[in-house]
Amino acid sequence: MLDRPKHLRKIKFLNRLKNWVKLTSINVYCFSSGCCGDEILATYGPVYDLERLGVNFVSSPERADVLMIAGTITKEMKPILEDLYNNTEDKKVVIAVGSCAINGGPFYKSDYILNGVKEIFNVDLYVPGCPPRPEAIIYSILRYKERFK
Amino acid sequence: MKGILRSLITVTRNTFKRPVTVLYPHDRIMVPYNSRGSIQLMVDPDTRKILCDGCGQCEKSCPLKLISIEVDINNKKLKSFYIDISRCMFCGFCEEACTKKALKMSFNYELTEKDFSALKYDIKKLTKHARPKLRKFWKT
Amino acid sequence: MNPDFGYLRTGVEKIIEGIEIDNVIPFINRVDNSSAISVELVYCIALENYFKIEVPIRAKFIRVILSELSRISSHILFLTKLANALGMNMPLHYCLREREEILHLIEVATGSRLTPNFVRIGGIKSDLSKQFFDKLKEILKGFRKKVHELRVFFLENELVVNKLNNLGVLVKEDAIKLAISGPNLRALGVSQDIRKNDNYEIYDEFNFKVPIGDRGDSLDRCMVRIEEIEQSISIISQALYKVPEGKIRTYGEVNTQLMENIYSHVECPHGELGMNISVSEGRIAKLSIKGPSYNNLFAFSKAVIGEKLEDIELILASFDICVCEVDK
Numbered sequence: 001m002l003d004r005p006k007h008l009r010k011i012k013f014l015n016r017l018k019n020w021v022k023l024t025s026i027n028v029y030c031f032s033s034g035c036c037g038d039e040i041l042a043t044y045g046p047v048y049d050l051e052r053l054g055v056n057f058v059s060s061p062e063r064a065d066v067l068m069i070a071g072t073i074t075k076e077m078k079p080i081l082e083d084l085y086n087n088t089e090d091k092k093v094v095i096a097v098g099s100c101a102i103n104g105g106p107f108y109k110s111d112y113i114l115n116g117v118k119e120i121f122n123v124d125l126y127v128p129g130c131p132p133r134p135e136a137i138i139y140s141i142l143r144y145k146e147r148f149k
Numbered sequence: 150m151k152g153i154l155r156s157l158i159t160v161t162r163n164t165f166k167r168p169v170t171v172l173y174p175h176d177r178i179m180v181p182y183n184s185r186g187s188i189q190l191m192v193d194p195d196t197r198k199i200l201c202d203g204c205g206q207c208e209k210s211c212p213l214k215l216i217s218i219e220v221d222i223n224n225k226k227l228k229s230f231y232i233d234i235s236r237c238m239f240c241g242f243c244e245e246a247c248t249k250k251a252l253k254m255s256f257n258y259e260l261t262e263k264d265f266s267a268l269k270y271d272i273k274k275l276t277k278h279a280r281p282k283l284r285k286f287w288k289t
Numbered sequence: 290m291n292p293d294f295g296y297l298r299t300g301v302e303k304i305i306e307g308i309e310i311d312n313v314i315p316f317i318n319r320v321d322n323s324s325a326i327s328v329e330l331v332y333c334i335a336l337e338n339y340f341k342i343e344v345p346i347r348a349k350f351i352r353v354i355l356s357e358l359s360r361i362s363s364h365i366l367f368l369t370k371l372a373n374a375l376g377m378n379m380p381l382h383y384c385l386r387e388r389e390e391i392l393h394l395i396e397v398a399t400g401s402r403l404t405p406n407f408v409r410i411g412g413i414k415s416d417l418s419k420q421f422f423d424k425l426k427e428i429l430k431g432f433r434k435k436v437h438e439l440r441v442f443f444l445e446n447e448l449v450v451n452k453l454n455n456l457g458v459l460v461k462e463d464a465i466k467l468a469i470s471g472p473n474l475r476a477l478g479v480s481q482d483i484r485k486n487d488n489y490e491i492y493d494e495f496n497f498k499v500p501i502g503d504r505g506d507s508l509d510r511c512m513v514r515i516e517e518i519e520q521s522i523s524i525i526s527q528a529l530y531k532v533p534e535g536k537i538r539t540y541g542e543v544n545t546q547l548m549e550n551i552y553s554h555v556e557c558p559h560g561e562l563g564m565n566i567s568v569s570e571g572r573i574a575k576l577s578i579k580g581p582s583y584n585n586l587f588a589f590s591k592a593v594i595g596e597k598l599e600d601i602e603l604i605l606a607s608f609d610i611c612v613c614e615v616d617k
Contacts, residue, residue, distance in 0.1 A: 036615075074297060178393075212308065
């Protein structure tokens with residue numbers, strides 16, 4: 001068996017270190033409205049403390065690893081969301097929370113509504129529920145962590 | 150002086166109390182009995198077969214028309230049962246409409262998926278978390 | 290300052306047209322996210338008054354208890370927004386902790402935390418168990434003390450009082466021209482409450498005061514809402530010991546003829562919520578919702594004139610505007 005070059009081993013170690021760092025500090029940018037926004041606020045509270053899992057709610061999209069999009073998505077919001085997506089990092093994960101953000105939800109017949117964020121850019125995790133319980137939102141973060149293990 | 154004493158008393162009282170925070174993946178809040186989670190099909194306790202016979206009451210009552218049922222014409226048995234959970238608003242009208250109590254909203258709320266196509270539930274997925282229907286032990 | 294809206298427009302009023310009367314309720318309770326049960330209540334009261342369906346007394350009591358619970362949760366959400374705008378982190382967490390208890394009570398009763406889908410035409414969906422009432426008594430016992438704790442955070446703190454005093458003053462004439470309602474109007478010194486003036490459910494059986502401010506600045510708006518939490522706790526504790534046994538729903542005959550412009554109004558946490566319905570052949574022909582937040586938004590743009598730029602977020606939080614309800 002041939003020996004692998006040394007610098008490759010170094011890269012492997014660096015990748016593992018990067019994954020470990022990403023596990024312990026996750027920067028989340030929330031774009032929320034309506035009743036799903038109230039549930040995300042509840043996860044920030046003391047009962048379901050999201051910060052004990054290493055989640056940081058940041059206020060600028062440039063620093064975010066995770067984009068969390070919740071609530072109704074209208075056609076007027078489309079340029080804002082595209083701008084938001086282009087400003088974030090290259091390797092990011094998009095989570096769509098609530099049935100409105102997944103597929104239009106109860107208002108899908110309306111003229112003003114986009115059928116979910118999946119029409120604008122690709123979504124990695126879907127969290128169904130109208131609105132989902134705060135535990136369901138925390139569970140989606142746990143699923144996100146599985147990727148780095 | 151009074152303020153310091155009062156704060157000391159509250160601190161000592163709170164150290165022996167149970168903390169408010171729920172450490173979610175390890176322990177959870179008990180969900181109330183009538184809470185509306187994902188939909189499941191109930192199973193007969195003796196024969197382990199699905200109770201639903203495809204009468205179509207839930208199909209009519211759904212305000213968004215998300216349920217689609219197919220029935221064999223010869224056997225009058227259930228062929229396929231699909232629910233599009235991605236648009237579901239968990240109103241519980243299908244549960245109210247079912248006369249045989251074959252369809253129930255379960256406690257399960259961990260529904261996160263990676264693929265969009267996995268959000269359309271078929272019979273296999275609907276009976277995954279299903280428990281047998283409760284029955285009375287003594288027949289009256 | 291002119292508000293620019295339309296970013297959250299869902300068009301609920303248009304989608305509903307042509308849907309059967311009973312299936313409308315889950316659509317319209319998404320209009321107001323902080324107290325969904327009051328929207329259901331307006332719709333059901335309007336149709337009950339027209340068809341002359343008599344609601345059983347037990348159902349009326351349970352409706353009152355649940356709508357007051359949702360009023361408490363909405364006002365606590367207002368306090369969290371205010372604490373966030375003031376930059377206070379500890380009161381924010383205290384408010385969220387207390388709100389969680391009320392939301393748990395609503396979930397035990399109805400099955401969902403924010404969108405209950407519980408009120409039906411002629412009564413309610415399902416009866417409440419004895420366990421719920423025991424739990425409610427247990428939580429209400431300690432809740433007065435917790436509200437007093439919040440009062441200490443906001444109204445006995447000199448920094449907060451000095452900041453909120455004389456901030457965003459609304460003139461009485463402007464307010465009446467813009468037809469605002471609810472706690473924002475009561476902070477000006479106008480005693481207008483639909484629960485007292487036009488007692489729609491059994492609100493005349495309870496003893497409660499309507500809290501009134503005098504100047505109409507941000508401090509008055511905060512004070513009125515904290516006072517209202519205490520009043521609705523006293524309403525619930527009076528109602529708890531009066532709930533009679535009996536039926537919970539009457540199935541009255543619903544005519545299928547055409548009828549137009551049935552109107553009813555209700556005091557929701559933000560103000561007066563009205564609904565205008567016309568029905569033909571058992572299906573909705575037209576439905577329009579008159580929300581209080583739409584008027585309150587214009588009152589905010591009047592009150593903000595002459596203030597510093599950094600205080601705008603604080604004044605916006607003190608008006609308690611529900612954005613879903615503005616655009617519908």
